[in-house]
Amino acid sequence: MAIAIRDVREHELDSVLALNNAAGPTILILDSNRIRWFFDNADYFRVAEVEGHIAGFLMAMREGSDYDSPNYRWFCERYAAFAYIDRIVIAKPYRGLGLGRIFYADATSFSEVRVPVLSCEVFLEPRDDVSVLFHGTYGFNEVGQQIMPGLGKRVSLLAKDLPSFDFVRSTYLDGPTGQLPNQPWLAQRKRQGSAAPRRAAGGL
Template sequence: MALAIRDVREHDLDAVLALNNAAGRSILTLDAGQLRYFFEHANYFRVAEIDGNMAGFLIALREGLDYDSPNYRWFSAHYPQFVYIDRIVIANAYRRHGLGRIFYSDVHSYAEVRVPLLTCEVFLEPRDDVVVLFHGTYGFQEVDQQKMGPDGPQVSLLAKDLPSFAYVRDTWLEHGGLPDAPWLAERELPHGSGSQRRAVGERRS
């Protein structure tokens, strides 16, 4: 089994959209325009391929975007720097094989050289104890709870401290930036999208 984790490409978007909208009630649906926002603005948007097949994806955002998610807005109001995991989706055929942990390890590596905090939320309505346990064993702690709108579900807002960030900040970020290495490179956003800041509807991780 050959596994590759790589940045999303434009030709992946139809498959990503189909995978997202087939994921069930724990993942909010997307339309093509909302997915395009992520493609143009998400700092971390990677897909997993297994033997050439789309197996899953994870989308995460830095602070400072005009993203109309109540959970992203909560973290924006409380923390100056963070990476927010908006959503992770694994195809049914590849669940229970550790791909979620691989993705979380990858986004952790991305975040810890850039920010002091990795954040996300989990649904409490309906509550999935496997998901709650997964995040707890990965070092996330609850920092608050809120409802996603008047009629939305209750969610647990989670954050994980990234202690390596202080060393990276003091050694590199305050002295010219990260080393020029492929694994440290930022995702290349579509041309011209960096200045496009527009809001989209509520999403989840």
């Protein structure tokens, strides 16, 4: 079974929206305007394609966005530079195949050359032990909790240090060129809502 992780395409937004809204109670419902906002503004928005079908997606934001998520804002208030995983969804027929770990490995690879911290949250009410265990075994630690405004549900705020970023920063971002090498796997997706490409967080 061939699996491709790639940037989402505009014509796939309706399929991604349907997948999101069928995911269950731990994934907040979106509408067409909101999914379009993510397409225009997310720093990382990739899908898993399996035999021509969208099997899942992951969206992540860096610091400095006007995203109004209370969990994202929590990290903005405490971290100068980070990547925040807003949501990951795997379609039911493709669960149990390891796509979650593939996505997180890809998101980590994307993040560790740009920022020192990868962050996210998991619901504690109702407690999702599968998600808690998954994140714990992937190197995340709880750095706080909060009750989500409007939902009244407690979440655990998680962060994972990305030690490779120190090497990337000293060698490239603070080096002679001040930027990453020009390689396809290092490319930043072109965000429709931004006139200029996002730079890595050098000089912290």
